[in-house]
Amino acid sequence: MECVVQGIIETQHVEALEILLQGLCGVNKERLRVHELCLKSSPNLGFVSSEVRLVCDLEQPEPTWIVRHIGGAMRGAGAEQISVLVRTMVESKASKNALRLFYALGYKLDHELLRVGSAFHFHRGAQITVTVSSVNKMPKLHAIDEAVPVTPGIQLVEVTAPATADNYAEVVAAVSSFCEYLAP
């Protein structure tokens, strides 16, 4: 499970935001360069269609892979009163042949993107991660070096924090509180 808040910022203001975040979080920014592949099951596979994401961290000396499943968002009267998106999320580290495995299982590449920017990891009532990144698309399959921004001049700001069914209320409160500092 995770709590998520997303927003956008113009690229010209990213540097100022990063300085603000460095002060608020008390940590230095880390470089972010992540190749994300979204796979979907072929129509005749299973009773329901499914989607899985493979995330490759390109900033590591040896690229590392994570398999991530993002489920539905919390719904109902309780969810409507929460200003933060709460959704199920399960992830697993995996060896580098994860993409080959999912292709062999009948999954197809739906889309891929490259996120480039910075990340801040810190603890403030909950373990929070803030990323500021440009989302880039690739003109050819896996052509990371040729990636171009999907929305030039605009970057994505994401605030995420892992949560459980037992503690999500506290995590929501921590994320909400932090996000007030980022409001325009």
Add this chain to the structure above:
Amino acid sequence: QIVLEADLTIQTIMEKLQSYKSRVALNFEGIQYRVGDFQVRVGKVAPSYSETMRGIIMEVEYLPISSVLTAKQILEDFVDAWKDALSKKSLPGQFLHIEPNFGEYGLSDHYTSQHTAVQYATVMAQLIATVQSAQVRT
């Protein structure tokens, strides 16, 4: 043929995807022994939902060498000596060994936990085939 190494949460992910359903789950549980440079694990194999034993597994590891080819002969010698000792006990049943083709999984001669996973997958397939064959006969 692919062997993937992942966290335990990969099982949760596969369940949530619902594209594949778990058909068989076996537990391998037993005792580990050390015999000089050999490490031997012997255990029973039972379905995860039952105590009914489906078979016995024996795993032999020669610790000083991590090359599959180099260790092959000494492992065979150990198993032959052990089978000879076992035959004198007049116990029912016999141990079967099927050599997995590690090359089909893209694995090198250097033994790793991925080789172990392939061996256990081979053992499981062999055990399932033996149980199904016995059920057909009865």
